[in-house]
Amino acid sequence: MTSTLRKNSIVASGGLLLVILPILVSWSGHDYYISLFSRILIYGLAAVSLDLLLGFSGMISLGHAAYVGIGAYVVAIFFHHASEMEPLFTWPFVLEGSENGLLVLPLAVLISALFALVIGSLCLRTRGMHFIMITLAFAQMLYYFFVSLEKYGGDDGLSLYSRSSIPGMDLGNDIHFYYLCLGSLLVFIFVARRLVYSRFGLIVRGCSNNERRIRALGINSYSYRLALFVIAGAGAGLAGGLLANQTEYVSPGLMHWTLSGELMVMVLLGGLGTLFGPVLGAAVFLLVEENLAMYTEHWMVYMGPFLVLVVIFAKRGLFGLVAGGENGNE
Amino acid sequence: MNDKIMEVKGLNKAFGAVTATNDLSFGIDRGHVHALIGPNGAGKTTLVNQLTGDIFPDSGKIIYNSQDITRLKDYRRAHLGIARSFQITHIFENLTVGENMALSICAHSGHNFHFWRHSLRSGIVKEKLEGALGRVDLAHRRHLKASHLSHGEKRQLEVGMALTGDPELLILDEPMAGMGPGGTIELSKLIEKLKGTLTILLVEHDMDVVFSLADMVTVLVYGEAILTAPVDQVRKNRRVQQAYLGDGW
Numbered sequence: 001m002t003s004t005l006r007k008n009s010i011v012a013s014g015g016l017l018l019v020i021l022p023i024l025v026s027w028s029g030h031d032y033y034i035s036l037f038s039r040i041l042i043y044g045l046a047a048v049s050l051d052l053l054l055g056f057s058g059m060i061s062l063g064h065a066a067y068v069g070i071g072a073y074v075v076a077i078f079f080h081h082a083s084e085m086e087p088l089f090t091w092p093f094v095l096e097g098s099e100n101g102l103l104v105l106p107l108a109v110l111i112s113a114l115f116a117l118v119i120g121s122l123c124l125r126t127r128g129m130h131f132i133m134i135t136l137a138f139a140q141m142l143y144y145f146f147v148s149l150e151k152y153g154g155d156d157g158l159s160l161y162s163r164s165s166i167p168g169m170d171l172g173n174d175i176h177f178y179y180l181c182l183g184s185l186l187v188f189i190f191v192a193r194r195l196v197y198s199r200f201g202l203i204v205r206g207c208s209n210n211e212r213r214i215r216a217l218g219i220n221s222y223s224y225r226l227a228l229f230v231i232a233g234a235g236a237g238l239a240g241g242l243l244a245n246q247t248e249y250v251s252p253g254l255m256h257w258t259l260s261g262e263l264m265v266m267v268l269l270g271g272l273g274t275l276f277g278p279v280l281g282a283a284v285f286l287l288v289e290e291n292l293a294m295y296t297e298h299w300m301v302y303m304g305p306f307l308v309l310v311v312i313f314a315k316r317g318l319f320g321l322v323a324g325g326e327n328g329n330e
Numbered sequence: 331m332n333d334k335i336m337e338v339k340g341l342n343k344a345f346g347a348v349t350a351t352n353d354l355s356f357g358i359d360r361g362h363v364h365a366l367i368g369p370n371g372a373g374k375t376t377l378v379n380q381l382t383g384d385i386f387p388d389s390g391k392i393i394y395n396s397q398d399i400t401r402l403k404d405y406r407r408a409h410l411g412i413a414r415s416f417q418i419t420h421i422f423e424n425l426t427v428g429e430n431m432a433l434s435i436c437a438h439s440g441h442n443f444h445f446w447r448h449s450l451r452s453g454i455v456k457e458k459l460e461g462a463l464g465r466v467d468l469a470h471r472r473h474l475k476a477s478h479l480s481h482g483e484k485r486q487l488e489v490g491m492a493l494t495g496d497p498e499l500l501i502l503d504e505p506m507a508g509m510g511p512g513g514t515i516e517l518s519k520l521i522e523k524l525k526g527t528l529t530i531l532l533v534e535h536d537m538d539v540v541f542s543l544a545d546m547v548t549v550l551v552y553g554e555a556i557l558t559a560p561v562d563q564v565r566k567n568r569r570v571q572q573a574y575l576g577d578g579w
Contacts, residue, residue, distance in 0.1 A: 197449060199436050224443075
């Protein structure tokens, strides 16, 4: 099928571009762009995880930033305790802080997933508008919880003195860090694609279209949707863990609903249900912000109409525009 | 073994002041095509929804294979061998025909927490997909998005999906609704072909279809089963004629 070919070649060239980007940037001398693109990859990762919910299972979560925030705080809190040489807690066992990336990043994923499990198990009992509002409510609850958590900086957030350490890599080096982000993103997209087209994914996509029919087929849709919610939360947690490293700073703002909204804009802009699109969406969103913010702090005035046009005229977002509309299967 | 596959005893269901099911009792013989007829608003779909567990009755009992399933959830009933098609076609419009069928095959093959292998390449699907599509003559349509099927084909797909689990009792809720004459004949043939291999509860408006396919008929009026009898007797019954007067048959 030619449309599949076109899509694949566009995705491949996009991927290649991201791989050689550091070389291009160091030639041009604008080293600053490396860290901007790391940020794009991280937000892209969070947006892809949100796309699993929005684009494939029809779960409109307006609280996805909560898991980004949890992931970021896991990294920051472990770092904080490591630098203060003070254990996180001493009972029932002693848990020391750590700045080892191979420990804290998986922990960020795991703990975000746990939060998604608990929150999701409650939220998924509701539908439609109620689901949107309850996911929002949980995220805002976490936001205010961290605002009032004086031990970890409260409203002011928490600074990290350096990035996590990973054997064989120097994350303080922006190029090393860029490749860590790129690797995480590519692995997550690969896993997400397998997931979407697996038997599990088939059920979940079925739920988004007609949950009642799924149940009439004898499938308890709840556990499948919950599993997907947890996987999406885990992806956002990884993004959060990376984001804490990238900015070397975390604050409750990471959980605020405005970030959830921005992630949603990235997904819609890039293309709902495309998995690659949200990365494109994140790139466009952050590049537009970067450039317009120099001239006006009200840059959203321009972003808003642009988003409206994309949503109205491009059914599968910017990715659909460049890579062609949807094809039959796969 | 009991020769009644399903028995309904004194079923009641009200929505506010409206009584949709009123002290309703009837039984379905194993292996029969049992038709459920009645004028609009007689509570046919409400009854079907109670049989499949979509909604629960206020009182009364539903016995399936000598087991009380009155309070059993919908997806659990599906596991016991009750499959249904809906009055409004319920297929997955966002999936392809092949995926639709694969989905219902997967539904009957244990859990589906298989996260890795492509669904259409998994063992159980590979094994059964061809036959399932062939049974309802849709093999040539497998790569098409289900939303692009004609109305009749959507019905065929839906019936095909209901059959993948080898159900014992198939509930068809107005399968002919909105179909052209050609589609009605196609679907009648399909039901004729299935006759004898499983029990079918056919909820239908089209009297020609009912009289040509059904063994037994239950007539529903205002939520009450006024008659359950072999098809010949129903044809002659005056109360049935009254209930349908104006429907022009």
